[in-house]
Amino acid sequence: MAWAWFHRFASPPWIYGFAQRWAPWFGGSAALLMLVALFGGLWLAPPDYQQKDAFRIVYIHAPSATFSLAVYTAMAIAAAVGLIWRMKVAHAVAAACAPIGAWLTVATLVTGSLWGKPMWGTYWAWDPRLTSELILLFLYFAYMALRAAIEDPAKADKASAVLAVVGVVNVPIIRYSVTWWNSLHQKATTKLLGDPDMDGSMVWPLLLMLLAFALYIAAVLLVRLRAELLRRERNASWIREVLG
Amino acid sequence: MSRGLDDFFAMSGYAFYVWWSFGVGFGIVILNVLLARAALRRAERDARRRLEMNP
Numbered sequence: 001m002a003w004a005w006f007h008r009f010a011s012p013p014w015i016y017g018f019a020q021r022w023a024p025w026f027g028g029s030a031a032l033l034m035l036v037a038l039f040g041g042l043w044l045a046p047p048d049y050q051q052k053d054a055f056r057i058v059y060i061h062a063p064s065a066t067f068s069l070a071v072y073t074a075m076a077i078a079a080a081v082g083l084i085w086r087m088k089v090a091h092a093v094a095a096a097c098a099p100i101g102a103w104l105t106v107a108t109l110v111t112g113s114l115w116g117k118p119m120w121g122t123y124w125a126w127d128p129r130l131t132s133e134l135i136l137l138f139l140y141f142a143y144m145a146l147r148a149a150i151e152d153p154a155k156a157d158k159a160s161a162v163l164a165v166v167g168v169v170n171v172p173i174i175r176y177s178v179t180w181w182n183s184l185h186q187k188a189t190t191k192l193l194g195d196p197d198m199d200g201s202m203v204w205p206l207l208l209m210l211l212a213f214a215l216y217i218a219a220v221l222l223v224r225l226r227a228e229l230l231r232r233e234r235n236a237s238w239i240r241e242v243l244g
Numbered sequence: 245m246s247r248g249l250d251d252f253f254a255m256s257g258y259a260f261y262v263w264w265s266f267g268v269g270f271g272i273v274i275l276n277v278l279l280a281r282a283a284l285r286r287a288e289r290d291a292r293r294r295l296e297m298n299p
Binding site: 027034038043047051052054056057060061064099101102103104106107110111114115117118216220221223224226227228230231234239240243 | 254255256257258261262265266268269270272273275276277279280281283284286288289290291292294295296
C-alpha cells in the first residue's frame, strides 16, 4: 500500500494534476489564516513587558526562520530521494524548493536585523545564529547557481542534489547554535514538545502563523513544481492533454 | 486591547522596526507567489510553443 503511494508520487502527470487541484485550496486557507494570525499578533496580543511592541516582529520573523530551515530540509530529502531512487519528480521538488527557501531566508535576515537594532543596538553581528543563517542563504544561492550552470538536466540534478545533501549539515548548526554557543540571539520560544515560554495570549497567533506559512509554502511549491514538470517533461504526451 | 489607533501605529516607539519588518516580510510572501506564477506561465507558454512546432 505504502509503495503504491510512493509510485504514484513518482508519476509526473499524477503529481501535476494533484498540484493543479490542491494549490488554490492551500493558498486560500493560508491567506485566511495569515489574516487572522496578523490580527491576533498585531492587535489582540498584549505588548511584552520588556520589549514592548517590538516583540511583535516575532510573528513574521519566527515563521520565516522556521520555514527557511524546513524548506532546506525538504529540499535535501527530496534531493536524496532523487539520488537514491533516481526519481525525476523528487529532483523537480528539490529544484522548486530552492527559490522559495532563499526568499524566506532573506525575509529572516532582514526582519531579524530590524529586530536586532532596537534590542541589541546593531543591525548585524557575526554571531553564530546570524552567521549560520547567512550561510544558509549562500547554500541556496550555490544550489541554484549550480543547477543553472549545468546544461544537461540529469547532470544538473545529480550535482545539485549532492550539494543540497552535504549542505544539510548546516540545518542543525543553525537550530542549535543558540544552545551550543554564547549567542546574542534568544533561545526558541516554542518547542515541538512541551510548553512554550510565551503566554497563551501571545503564542496562539504565532502557532497560527506557523500553520499559515506551512500551507502557503505548500501552495507556492505546488505552483513551482508544475512549472518544473512542464520544463522537464517537454516531450511527454501527457503535456498535450493537460495544456489542451 | 483597549489601545487606540494612534498607539497601534506608534508601536510604543518601535513603529519603524515593526512596520518595516512586516512590510518586507509580507512583501516577500507576496513576491514568492508572483514569481512562482510567472515561472508557471513561462513554462506553459514554452510548452505550448513546442507543441505547436511538433503537432
